[in-house]
Amino acid sequence: MTDRCNLRCQYCMPERDYVWLPRADILDFEELSFLVDVFTGLGVDRVRLTGGEPLVRRNLQQLVSLLASKPSLRDIALTTNGVLLAENAGALREAGLHRVTVSLDTLRPERFHALTRFDELPRVLSGIEAASEVGFSALKIDTVVIRGVNDDELVPLLEYGRRVGAEVRFIEYMDVGGATRWSRDKVVSRRELLDRLERHYGPIDPILEESSAPADRFRIPDGAIFGIISSTTAPFCSSCDRSRLTADGLWYQCLYGAHGTDLRGPLRAGASEAELRGLIETVWRSRSDRGAEVRLAMHDRSPLASVDTLRRDPHLEMHTRGG
Numbered sequence: 286m287t288d289r290c291n292l293r294c295q296y297c298m299p300e301r302d303y304v305w306l307p308r309a310d311i312l313d314f315e316e317l318s319f320l321v322d323v324f325t326g327l328g329v330d331r332v333r334l335t336g337g338e339p340l341v342r343r344n345l346q347q348l349v350s351l352l353a354s355k356p357s358l359r360d361i362a363l364t365t366n367g368v369l370l371a372e373n374a375g376a377l378r379e380a381g382l383h384r385v386t387v388s389l390d391t392l393r394p395e396r397f398h399a400l401t402r403f404d405e406l407p408r409v410l411s412g413i414e415a416a417s418e419v420g421f422s423a424l425k426i427d428t429v430v431i432r433g434v435n436d437d438e439l440v441p442l443l444e445y446g447r448r449v450g451a452e453v454r455f456i457e458y459m460d461v462g463g464a465t466r467w468s469r470d471k472v473v474s475r476r477e478l479l480d481r482l483e484r485h486y487g488p489i490d491p492i493l494e495e496s497s498a499p500a501d502r503f504r505i506p507d508g509a510i511f512g513i514i515s516s517t518t519a520p521f522c523s524s525c526d527r528s529r530l531t532a533d534g535l536w537y538q539c540l541y542g543a544h545g546t547d548l549r550g551p552l553r554a555g556a557s558e559a560e561l562r563g564l565i566e567t568v569w570r571s572r573s574d575r576g577a578e579v580r581l582a583m584h585d586r587s588p589l590a591s592v593d594t595l596r597r598d599p600h601l602e603m604h605t606r607g608g
């Protein structure tokens with residue numbers, strides 16, 4: 286939706302300033318809707334709105350309405366930091382949004398500030414509660430776990446999720462573009478997450494399901510369910526069926542991919558739906574990305590891109606291509 290964000294999470298946007306996408310390049314809602322039609326014509330039936338922070342994009346509910354009117358889309362989801370969610374949850378639900386995922390890494394105000402540079406925890410919690418009240422078909426909380434930062438909050442976050450009716454998913458800290466302070470020792474692996482939670486709750490059962498969702502799900506003895514997204518230590522490239530469209534119309538097949546396919550150029554030059562479909566089909570059929578697996582095989586794993594490289598190509602940033 287946008288590369289702009291109203292937080293500065295240390296694992297995503299730790300720098301003081303950024304090179305932003307030119308405003309004239311940002312696709313408007315009609316252009317986005319047209320591209321969604323192109324993708325649904327090829328079999329895509331789920332869309333997630335992300336960013337940057339999608340709720341800083343004005344009148345987002347208008348885009349949601351446009352998307353909700355397409356019978357070929359069976360799932361419309363939003364990933365948000367929750368800061369602007371309380372005032373938008375009702376309108377988004379009414380517009381036809383199905384599911385919401387809120388990123389929440391801590392329940393402690395001073396830690397929230399240290400992690401995000403803003404004192405917005407109360408608004409995020411109100412946002413989660415508002416989303417819970419308006420009744421989306423699913424509400425999730427995504428937590429990036431970083432050793433020495435918030436890895437002592439697994440149980441409080443899980444319990445909070447349970448109280449507000451949200452499924453918590455713990456995400457391994459990833460060495461994506463923008464995570465310029467990443468190091469291997471700060472990653473809390475899926476194995477370690479499970480061990481720690483088992484020490485608290487007792488035996489944890491994996492839930493066996495056929496799914497292309499990034500999270501593996503687990504059940505604790507009293508029935509509560511949580512997920513783990515283990516992109517760093519146990520990647521799932523072979524079952525990943527996602528692709529990403531940046532706010533300025535570059536299309537990526539992998540979160541780690543070096544190059545995107547420009548869809549804005551042909552779109553604004555008047556390409557037909559069929560021509561765009563042909564372009565997308567050709568790229569998709571020849572895709573070979575398995576970025577997270579390639580990263581896993583590296584001996585000296587360090588941040589994906591330096592600050593200089595990111596400034597030269599902001600499309601490498603996680604906040605440009607969406608999480």
Ligand code: SAM
Pocket residue numbers: 290296297335336337338339364365366386387388427428429456457458459460461464603604607608
């Ligand atoms: N602003 C929205 C939000 O905060 O949810 C959407 C964009 S954000 C880039 C999407 C997701 O990417 C968030 O859940 C965030 O925690 C995750 N993310 C960003 N950098 C990450 C990293 N280095 N490792 C793992 N997850 C990361």
